[in-house]
Amino acid sequence: MKVDIYYYSRTGNCEQVAERLSDRIDSNLYRIADKGEGFKGLVGWFKGGYYAFRDKESDINFHQGDSEIICLITPVWAGKIPPAVRRFVNQFNFNGKEVYLLATMGGSEGQVFEVLERMLAKSGTKIIGRTAIKANDITTCNVYLDQLCSQL
Numbered sequence: 001m002k003v004d005i006y007y008y009s010r011t012g013n014c015e016q017v018a019e020r021l022s023d024r025i026d027s028n029l030y031r032i033a034d035k036g037e038g039f040k041g042l043v044g045w046f047k048g049g050y051y052a053f054r055d056k057e058s059d060i061n062f063h064q065g066d067s068e069i070i071c072l073i074t075p076v077w078a079g080k081i082p083p084a085v086r087r088f089v090n091q092f093n094f095n096g097k098e099v100y101l102l103a104t105m106g107g108s109e110g111q112v113f114e115v116l117e118r119m120l121a122k123s124g125t126k127i128i129g130r131t132a133i134k135a136n137d138i139t140t141c142n143v144y145l146d147q148l149c150s151q152l
């Protein structure tokens with residue numbers, strides 16, 4: 001079955017993981033994009049951390065695909081999720097879909113999965129797996145992707 005892969009990426013780590021995963025399975029690849037400037041540069045880093053910590057959302061463009069299985073790939077921000085991903089999870093129609101969660105991070109996954117699971121529980125969305133990958137491991141993350149593919 002075709003998998004819709006959604007990812008948000010500020011500095012390319014999640015994008016790289018999304019592309020590697022997409023090479024391995026029958027999938028559509030969709031970027032969750034900030035509208036306007038987003039969180040670029042040093043100011044964006046501080047603003048992004050603050051917004052994430054305060055559970056704020058930001059304006060995004062995203063595609064609503066129709067596959068029943070989706071993989072959501074997000075960076076960890078302030079131990080939680082970026083504002084763009086928060087908006088995505090709140091606006092996306094998860095009706096009938098099953099979701100695999102994948103996060104990339106600098107050092108610690110923090111509460112990222114708990115936050116996502118709590119949000120997705122509101123729509124009764126089934127979570128079929130979760131994987132966290134450290135930024136340093138991304139070039140050698142094939143083993144994680146193999147595990148993930150076996151669960152999709």
Ligand SMILES: Cc1cc2nc3c(=O)[nH]c(=O)nc-3n(C[C@H](O)[C@H](O)[C@H](O)COP(=O)(O)O)c2cc1C
Nearest residue numbers: 009010011012013014049075076078079106107108
């Ligand atoms: C605003 C901000 C906050 C972050 N907070 C955390 C954090 O709490 N824990 C962590 O391990 N990494 C944190 N990171 C690092 C990112 O999660 C990590 O570099 C990730 O792989 C970036 O993905 P991307 O390149 O796709 O944007 C943070 C990065 C940013 C920009």
